[in-house]
Amino acid sequence: MDKYPWWNKTQCELADKIEEFADKHLSRAAEAAYKKEFPYDLMDKVLKDKWVGTIIPEEYGGMGKEAGVTGCCIGMEGIARLGAIATSFATTCFGGAHQTAHFGNDEQKEKFLPKFAKGEIMGAVCITEPFIGSDAAGIETVAVKEGDEYILNGKKRFITNAGLADVYMVYAQTSNNPGDIKGYKHLTGFLVEKGTPGFSVEKINELIGWDGVRNGYLNLDDAPVPAANILAGEGMGWNIMISGLNFERTLGAIAGVSCIRECVRYATFSMDRRVQFNQPTKFYQANQLKVADMIGNWKMLRLLAYYIAYQIDTGGMAPLGPFLESTAAKIFITEGWRKAALDTIQIMGGDGLTRFYPIEGHLRDVKILEIGAGTNEVLRLLLYRQGVRIHADDFKAPWREMNDELQMPIPYMAVKPLPEGTEVNENTVLDVLAEYWRINPGLYISRDQLLIRLRADEESLDEALLLLEEQELAVNYRDKRGVLALSRATYKGLKKAKPNEYYQYFPEWVDRSEFF
Ligand SMILES: Cc1cc2nc3c(=O)[nH]c(=O)nc-3n(C[C@H](O)[C@H](O)[C@H](O)COP(=O)(O)OP(=O)(O)OC[C@H]3O[C@@H](n4cnc5c(N)ncnc54)[C@H](O)[C@@H]3O)c2cc1C
Numbered sequence: 001m002d003k004y005p006w007w008n009k010t011q012c013e014l015a016d017k018i019e020e021f022a023d024k025h026l027s028r029a030a031e032a033a034y035k036k037e038f039p040y041d042l043m044d045k046v047l048k049d050k051w052v053g054t055i056i057p058e059e060y061g062g063m064g065k066e067a068g069v070t071g072c073c074i075g076m077e078g079i080a081r082l083g084a085i086a087t088s089f090a091t092t093c094f095g096g097a098h099q100t101a102h103f104g105n106d107e108q109k110e111k112f113l114p115k116f117a118k119g120e121i122m123g124a125v126c127i128t129e130p131f132i133g134s135d136a137a138g139i140e141t142v143a144v145k146e147g148d149e150y151i152l153n154g155k156k157r158f159i160t161n162a163g164l165a166d167v168y169m170v171y172a173q174t175s176n177n178p179g180d181i182k183g184y185k186h187l188t189g190f191l192v193e194k195g196t197p198g199f200s201v202e203k204i205n206e207l208i209g210w211d212g213v214r215n216g217y218l219n220l221d222d223a224p225v226p227a228a229n230i231l232a233g234e235g236m237g238w239n240i241m242i243s244g245l246n247f248e249r250t251l252g253a254i255a256g257v258s259c260i261r262e263c264v265r266y267a268t269f270s271m272d273r274r275v276q277f278n279q280p281t282k283f284y285q286a287n288q289l290k291v292a293d294m295i296g297n298w299k300m301l302r303l304l305a306y307y308i309a310y311q312i313d314t315g316g317m318a319p320l321g322p323f324l325e326s327t328a329a330k331i332f333i334t335e336g337w338r339k340a341a342l343d344t345i346q347i348m349g350g351d352g353l354t355r356f357y358p359i360e361g362h363l364r365d366v367k368i369l370e371i372g373a374g375t376n377e378v379l380r381l382l383l384y385r386q387g388v389r390i391h392a393d394d395f396k397a398p399w400r401e402m403n404d405e406l407q408m409p410i411p412y413m414a415v416k417p418l419p420e421g422t423e424v425n426e427n428t429v430l431d432v433l434a435e436y437w438r439i440n441p442g443l444y445i446s447r448d449q450l451l452i453r454l455r456a457d458e459e460s461l462d463e464a465l466l467l468l469e470e471q472e473l474a475v476n477y478r479d480k481r482g483v484l485a486l487s488r489a490t491y492k493g494l495k496k497a498k499p500n501e502y503y504q505y506f507p508e509w510v511d512r513s514e515f516f
Helices: 009-035 040-048 068-082 084-103 106-118 178-182 237-273 285-315 323-353 359-371 376-390 426-439 447-453 458-470 491-497
Strands: 123-126 142-146 149-160 167-173 187-193 199-204 215-226 399-403 408-412 474-478 484-489
Touching (some): 009 040, 009 068, 040 068, 040 084, 068 237, 068 285, 084 106, 084 123, 084 149, 084 167, 123 149, 149 167, 149 187, 167 215, 167 237, 187 215, 237 323, 237 359, 323 359, 426 458, 426 484, 426 491, 484 491
Parallel strands (some): 123 167
Antiparallel strands (some): 142 149, 149 215, 167 187
16 A cells, blocks of 8 residues: 555554555455355454454554554554445444544443454444435434433434444434524434334335445334443534544445546456557557546545645544545545446456446435435535635635736736725726626625725615616626625616727737628
């Protein structure tokens, strides 16, 4: 495994250890996958080798900061080559172990973390329900307090490690107060233990991929859960969930990176050995270009994934922690992996389509990861919304002003105000709208820019904009709250503001006299 220069000695040793482990058990994992059987023997080794302990503090029997999330990702990169157990390992890490380590109180840590660290228990995370998928805040499973217990009723579905796990990180609604719902304070995170009365596995799914993985429906029927098993208090479920999802997406991303490397292995294996038209297919550039993309993606995306791990290890796991990065990693790594799997199949020709080679399985598995842990569509929406908000300063577009000599717009980082003493009235506002049209035809100017350009106060500006609107000289766009947000001149307004010549532009290389 390629090691990064910032990995410490422990992390480098973990990398060697897990590669050796994966090499050794590759055949057993493949055998189990063909039989769609869960390889308990391999899982047991992963647990007993304390890989979950990478994310658990030393005082609870884990490896602490020396390993950390980076160490866990290193483990995941190796284990991801071993099929079903990769999913079960990752799910244990982000389904109970992580949440207890970051949000648990001393008693909860004392009770669960040593068992996670020693590999005595497995975990699961239970967000999704039959009627609640992407809209995770709409969880319908209800928890009602009765004495020192909460009674849970509801159903969960698509739960990985269903039946295998000993501890289930269950999110349930503890309030239907509209204020709590609006502020995302209506959900609570419970550690529900296997054996809780009324808690049962309802169904195991037949999936297109993830051969051997246990994934299914769970039923909570008047299941009593001790109040002591609530993490971080009532109403904190959403924060815990987001933190868990950041981590889940990071581990999913690392798994994808590992699988891209497997694709390169099989693509080059085939290209080196398949001879067509009297030469190995590695000499065909069509094939080389595909592998080049795989290597490029593998390099870039692996770096992103380990950068996230580094961020978590050094900056903690605040709910919004490396949100943008882990969201981006999940999207682009799964898509990079899908492309790699498809291209490898193409490179291998008909062989790639057979179950004699593992790449067809990659295609089935990657499709699951494009949906699980948040669909890539929904994640893209989040990436857009949070990305433009968090990086508002980075993405701030320049103000543009006409350069008289060049007769071209020149960018300035800040809006340039008009000279002091410029009056704010319909005429001056219309002038700025006309000026804006000349430089950014087809675009509206923002109210913030108008305020600065005109050195205006909000009241005078709004008054002028409304007057212009009334006279059909300008059009104003109002935001959801009904506040004036964007404005532009109408054709009538442009005509009133400036003579035609003001708006005209002809490149130097044309003869103006040719035109009417
Ligand atoms: C194999 C597997 C394992 C899983 N493991 C777990 C687990 O262990 N624990 C757990 O809690 N969950 C698990 N999940 C659930 C997974 O997180 C959800 O499947 C996922 O969040 C999508 O929800 P959904 O399947 O209900 O799709 P839906 O939310 O019903 O979405 C259907 C389609 O509509 C699109 N869509 C939905 N809303 C929007 C929107 N606002 N804008 C644009 N498009 C939208 C989606 O992108 C998708 O294409 C697992 C799922 C799978 C398949």
